[in-house]
Amino acid sequence: MAATTGTSDHIYKILELVGSSEKSIEDAIQNAISRASKTIREMKWFEVVQTRGHVENGAVGHYQVTLRVGFTLEE
Amino acid sequence: MAATTGTSDHIYKILELVGSSEKSIEDAIQNAISRASKTIREMKWFEVVQTRGHVENGAVGHYQVTLRVGFTLEE
Amino acid sequence: MAATTGTSDHIYKILELVGSSEKSIEDAIQNAISRASKTIREMKWFEVVQTRGHVENGAVGHYQVTLRVGFTLEE
Amino acid sequence: MAATTGTSDHIYKILELVGSSEKSIEDAIQNAISRASKTIREMKWFEVVQTRGHVENGAVGHYQVTLRVGFTLEE
Amino acid sequence: MAATTGTSDHIYKILELVGSSEKSIEDAIQNAISRASKTIREMKWFEVVQTRGHVENGAVGHYQVTLRVGFTLEE
Amino acid sequence: MAATTGTSDHIYKILELVGSSEKSIEDAIQNAISRASKTIREMKWFEVVQTRGHVENGAVGHYQVTLRVGFTLEE
Amino acid sequence: MAATTGTSDHIYKILELVGSSEKSIEDAIQNAISRASKTIREMKWFEVVQTRGHVENGAVGHYQVTLRVGFTLEE
Amino acid sequence: MAATTGTSDHIYKILELVGSSEKSIEDAIQNAISRASKTIREMKWFEVVQTRGHVENGAVGHYQVTLRVGFTLEE
Amino acid sequence: MAATTGTSDHIYKILELVGSSEKSIEDAIQNAISRASKTIREMKWFEVVQTRGHVENGAVGHYQVTLRVGFTLEE
Amino acid sequence: MAATTGTSDHIYKILELVGSSEKSIEDAIQNAISRASKTIREMKWFEVVQTRGHVENGAVGHYQVTLRVGFTLEE
Amino acid sequence: MAATTGTSDHIYKILELVGSSEKSIEDAIQNAISRASKTIREMKWFEVVQTRGHVENGAVGHYQVTLRVGFTLEE
Amino acid sequence: MAATTGTSDHIYKILELVGSSEKSIEDAIQNAISRASKTIREMKWFEVVQTRGHVENGAVGHYQVTLRVGFTLEE
Numbered sequence: 001m002a003a004t005t006g007t008s009d010h011i012y013k014i015l016e017l018v019g020s021s022e023k024s025i026e027d028a029i030q031n032a033i034s035r036a037s038k039t040i041r042e043m044k045w046f047e048v049v050q051t052r053g054h055v056e057n058g059a060v061g062h063y064q065v066t067l068r069v070g071f072t073l074e075e
Numbered sequence: 076m077a078a079t080t081g082t083s084d085h086i087y088k089i090l091e092l093v094g095s096s097e098k099s100i101e102d103a104i105q106n107a108i109s110r111a112s113k114t115i116r117e118m119k120w121f122e123v124v125q126t127r128g129h130v131e132n133g134a135v136g137h138y139q140v141t142l143r144v145g146f147t148l149e150e
Numbered sequence: 151m152a153a154t155t156g157t158s159d160h161i162y163k164i165l166e167l168v169g170s171s172e173k174s175i176e177d178a179i180q181n182a183i184s185r186a187s188k189t190i191r192e193m194k195w196f197e198v199v200q201t202r203g204h205v206e207n208g209a210v211g212h213y214q215v216t217l218r219v220g221f222t223l224e225e
Numbered sequence: 226m227a228a229t230t231g232t233s234d235h236i237y238k239i240l241e242l243v244g245s246s247e248k249s250i251e252d253a254i255q256n257a258i259s260r261a262s263k264t265i266r267e268m269k270w271f272e273v274v275q276t277r278g279h280v281e282n283g284a285v286g287h288y289q290v291t292l293r294v295g296f297t298l299e300e
Numbered sequence: 301m302a303a304t305t306g307t308s309d310h311i312y313k314i315l316e317l318v319g320s321s322e323k324s325i326e327d328a329i330q331n332a333i334s335r336a337s338k339t340i341r342e343m344k345w346f347e348v349v350q351t352r353g354h355v356e357n358g359a360v361g362h363y364q365v366t367l368r369v370g371f372t373l374e375e
Numbered sequence: 376m377a378a379t380t381g382t383s384d385h386i387y388k389i390l391e392l393v394g395s396s397e398k399s400i401e402d403a404i405q406n407a408i409s410r411a412s413k414t415i416r417e418m419k420w421f422e423v424v425q426t427r428g429h430v431e432n433g434a435v436g437h438y439q440v441t442l443r444v445g446f447t448l449e450e
Numbered sequence: 451m452a453a454t455t456g457t458s459d460h461i462y463k464i465l466e467l468v469g470s471s472e473k474s475i476e477d478a479i480q481n482a483i484s485r486a487s488k489t490i491r492e493m494k495w496f497e498v499v500q501t502r503g504h505v506e507n508g509a510v511g512h513y514q515v516t517l518r519v520g521f522t523l524e525e
Numbered sequence: 526m527a528a529t530t531g532t533s534d535h536i537y538k539i540l541e542l543v544g545s546s547e548k549s550i551e552d553a554i555q556n557a558i559s560r561a562s563k564t565i566r567e568m569k570w571f572e573v574v575q576t577r578g579h580v581e582n583g584a585v586g587h588y589q590v591t592l593r594v595g596f597t598l599e600e
Numbered sequence: 601m602a603a604t605t606g607t608s609d610h611i612y613k614i615l616e617l618v619g620s621s622e623k624s625i626e627d628a629i630q631n632a633i634s635r636a637s638k639t640i641r642e643m644k645w646f647e648v649v650q651t652r653g654h655v656e657n658g659a660v661g662h663y664q665v666t667l668r669v670g671f672t673l674e675e
Numbered sequence: 676m677a678a679t680t681g682t683s684d685h686i687y688k689i690l691e692l693v694g695s696s697e698k699s700i701e702d703a704i705q706n707a708i709s710r711a712s713k714t715i716r717e718m719k720w721f722e723v724v725q726t727r728g729h730v731e732n733g734a735v736g737h738y739q740v741t742l743r744v745g746f747t748l749e750e
Numbered sequence: 751m752a753a754t755t756g757t758s759d760h761i762y763k764i765l766e767l768v769g770s771s772e773k774s775i776e777d778a779i780q781n782a783i784s785r786a787s788k789t790i791r792e793m794k795w796f797e798v799v800q801t802r803g804h805v806e807n808g809a810v811g812h813y814q815v816t817l818r819v820g821f822t823l824e825e
Numbered sequence: 826m827a828a829t830t831g832t833s834d835h836i837y838k839i840l841e842l843v844g845s846s847e848k849s850i851e852d853a854i855q856n857a858i859s860r861a862s863k864t865i866r867e868m869k870w871f872e873v874v875q876t877r878g879h880v881e882n883g884a885v886g887h888y889q890v891t892l893r894v895g896f897t898l899e900e
Binding site for chain 6: 549550575576577578579580583584585588
């Protein structure tokens, strides 16, 4: 949906993750990205696939955001 | 999209709600959940179906978030 | 998904925009609305089509939110 | 898809209905709205989800229109 | 989307058709059903897949409605 | 997707339910229908919206099937 | 969904509009086409994206139809 | 979604069918395939498009499964 | 998605086909159209529904393109 | 679509699998889960993406069910 | 679906175009981009929305490709 | 969408990749398949999920094609 990067010879692999947070949708996204960055180095972009969450005592307990994350396969 | 709960014999009913907020998407979600919790006790999860909003004077006036909310039908 | 406005004789045109922000999804929406309001006066509503973003050094670099924005065609 | 209403603090509930008519799609919509208005007072908008119908003797017997109908939850 | 018929042992075949009319969406549906009834006897139901049309001189020239039509395969 | 019923003047309401079963998809559907029939009399048809489930010790723990169920609104 | 026009070298631009009418879906489509024809000359076709409307006093107040409209970019 | 067959020069035609069964989803699929095999010889694969059914006396009366079925067009 | 044809009284039937080619996506489309033209005369347009293929020894073995093809039902 | 689990700090990874069975849809799901459990320990849930199969001699040869499977990324 | 560009403060506008070619899908895309570049300078990316075409004498007459094209709104 | 392979006891895993090429859509698909074949041996089929690209100086800079690729999990 957004602009593509400069060089044309990259191959990306797409990973699907679910991140959680009690604070916000953005924090759930960041938690998933942070956890994945422990094992995957060349993450470039993400796309939100679904936003959902848990209700506890009539309030939002935590958010769960499903992401597709693209990273470069190194040559 | 997220993990299922422990026991297998629950029947859920799904309700569709639209919550609003001038502050944030998360606040619109919370407003819908809070209002529904006045009459529904066993809400367990929600899923965001659509995020939209109102524009006033070239700025976001308020957010409107459509949710599907699942709650347990008591036996 | 939300209630329609009062008078029935309006014709809307829908524009599709992508806004960005390093801070939040709401800020990316607001940036797109603000920029568009420089040339379009009668914006009334928006709808989020897609939420994605850029990853930099294992963290969210910025959010990119695609919006459909409706504005009144003046008679 | 259309403009949102004035005040930002409304919570809507969405109901799904199927209306029928031998005459027209508009009449099937109107029949569902009329029937629902007997028990629900604050209906504000509807959205057509599906249009289908019955064939009898090589002609349209009746139309069946599935609607999502939004109404205000009173505070 | 609507109720199923009485007996459980029917096999239906689904045909996809596009009907046209200068008058209305309903008339385009009826034209497709009428034409198909010349060769298919046991048509039971239809579902609208898409509604589109032709513009001529700033006005709707004709409507084109794509239908899925179900008919019984006779034993 | 299936044939429509005989008379044209029915108005249906659609309810969304999630049924569970450790045995099969069909049993999860039946459990949701049985539970709903305690309070709703005139259920006529259902449509499977999603099939998912729980994994326990490398095996399917139970199935969860989301249904849209249509019932007649009595005049 | 329908047949394509004769010559192969046309480039079309697609515009998205919402038309309204108190009378019918067809009238809402015609209103959007008429209004757009004041500034766009070479409109060729339209496609209905969504049909929704406003409820007033338990009846349909007006219909709102979202269209994608294609017109030729002149060389 | 599954692997493609050996030779590359096949042309398939796709047929859409609805099968029914009082017993199970699999039996409804098999009934549609069996009935179609009376007139179509080279059926190769199927894909489930929709699963729905009939409710009778608070229980599933029968299942109705819509299939897309592919068969080879002989040269 | 493209312009509609001249006269308004045509009824189209839509056929779904899968064409294959070892060379290209365009060639797979052409192969399906050529094969279908042996028995169907008045084909007017096609729409690509899905593009997939076979992998052999780490390379594309052949492409498989699913098409919806519209043809005029003669009066 | 179902309830979310207890603690909020889990990150899930989603894997996509296709399982097969000559017996039933449930057996195809179980086969995919069993095979994946050889290398993945913390599988929690699955979601059916597509159900299809092979036709042999006018009968269902085997079912193929595509699943999205979620498992916990250990901290 | 692909990586996002460097700076985070860009606002994009999305335009929808249909390009045609008798030669290939790629040529139809290029024709639409070339034509649009006469009036829009900062086009950055495109996304294929639909591929269809015209059949003439049992062969593909021309391809028609619908694109969403993103370009930077200059500050 | 295409025929399934011979034996029924295969389990496939699906991988999502983005390939690029300055030449054509087919070349972008082939580049992704070639790169993946360095580490994955039993790739069987692919399915195009999205086709997009980069615009440079009013022309297509390169194509980016997102694929789902299926490969056999060896027993």
